[in-house]
Amino acid sequence: MRVPEHVIRKRRDEVASLLSQFRYLPVSELCRRLNISEATARRDLAALERERRITRTYGGALSDYNANFPSFRQRQATNAAAKRQIGRAARDLLKPGQTCYLDGGTTPFAVAEALRENPVSPLTVVTCNIPCAELLAPVEALQVYLLGGRFLARQSVLLGDTARRSVGHWHIDVAFLGAEGVTAEGFWNSQEEIIRLQRAAARRATRVVLCADATKLGQRTPFFVLPWSDAVHLLSDASPAQLRAAAVTLPRDHFLRAPEKTP
Amino acid sequence: MRVPEHVIRKRRDEVASLLSQFRYLPVSELCRRLNISEATARRDLAALERERRITRTYGGALSDYNANFPSFRQRQATNAAAKRQIGRAARDLLKPGQTCYLDGGTTPFAVAEALRENPVSPLTVVTCNIPCAELLAPVEALQVYLLGGRFLARQSVLLGDTARRSVGHWHIDVAFLGAEGVTAEGFWNSQEEIIRLQRAAARRATRVVLCADATKLGQRTPFFVLPWSDAVHLLSDASPAQLRAAAVTLPRDHFLRAPEKTP
């Protein structure tokens, strides 16, 4: 029989919540726990999958990669290949014994993925980016430090005064930052809190490498972060032609090209 | 045909690694990626499951709850019911507007679980415990702050000078600590770093609640943390009889009994 809309919503939320609690549940378990038929369970799973809230598997379903960090996962999917390229190139800028900083966002996360795949040893990693810290913590060659601060679930990142103060204690050899926009002047973001932390990290860093895929070129988002300088370079998969097309002209040697991956 | 032992080990590590990368993979995917037959894949999965490194599902397998935090998951399983009880009782000690501290370990994690289930609103949570922070970050009613510090993957906890300094900035109403041993004198742990952080948190706290299930009673592990006092109480599922049996006699009113759960 038909059932009011709020009941459906509530039941589907319940399914999602059970999944995020147990990570994986077979369809039969869901039916048992919610007292619903398999048909309904499957329909709910299909709906939740359409909404990208879960991942179905044969026989059950999983809470999505990181149900806690929904936006992170989404952004991760966009332009993944370029980010991987950039991540590897970023890693290759590091030398053993150095200290690097990984900013929030998915492009710095790609640097972490590259480091996990092929670590620079030894290396100290400082970050405000929780997924990065988790990814790298088990890697023997690395010492991972997390900044303190307020935990923003949406961004899965630490922010606030505490984080800013916390980064002030470090000496950083290379800071890998992300941005939403890249222009000839420098790079841009849209949240003040993030920018303040980025600036604090940049102040502590000998070298700043702005990691941004080609789609960020020419975007000018609300707040300006930093201009290009001898210490601030751009690392991107963009071609020189793309740079010109977006009117992003950089001082000599301030552009590091992420080479095509060779599989 | 039979194959040398190191090949098997390597292949199984590969399976585990693929799973921890993708979180879930269907058997068919594993076969394709590793060029092995389904039979072998299933045997590997069975072996990895026996070693508790993964979880099998119908049609595939998952990396274990937290492949990054193996020991955490293990400890979580022990005495789960008592921990849940303690967690709920701990939550009920909190009042809206307060600031609480959650220590590392699985018993404080149970407090986080209780808070997620039924949050005190509003509440500020300060923790060195990454799983706690992740669990609670999405809860609207809560502000979650993570201490800074070195990320220890084994314990999934933040430690070191930075963490200790970081906790020094807080005023904490109630600090929920964990322990490996509980005696009439006070409570005990076995890692100096952890103890230093616990003491630092206790110094900043108006009230310290030591959360320990009955199995910890009478254990005396290498290092002493703190004695019972007007500010330091024990919260446990143990019965008064169990306390006596373990020769844990506490000053009056220093023992909070976690009541049986009523489902």
Added chain:
DNA sequence: CCAAAACTGATTGCCTTCGATCATTTCCTG
């Protein structure tokens, strides 16, 4: 207040996965 729309659970037939077994090949121990 009525009719159309929509949700549920049962059933059906098809497809996938599973574990067991077996012959074969290779390791490794004594």
Added chain:
DNA sequence: CAGGAAATGATCGAAGGCAATCAGTTTTGG
């Protein structure tokens, strides 16, 4: 170096999962 032990891939029957369909009931929207 010889023989037992062990791992592999193929095959097969059984078990379980899936989507589609259908009838029954309640909601929703006009």
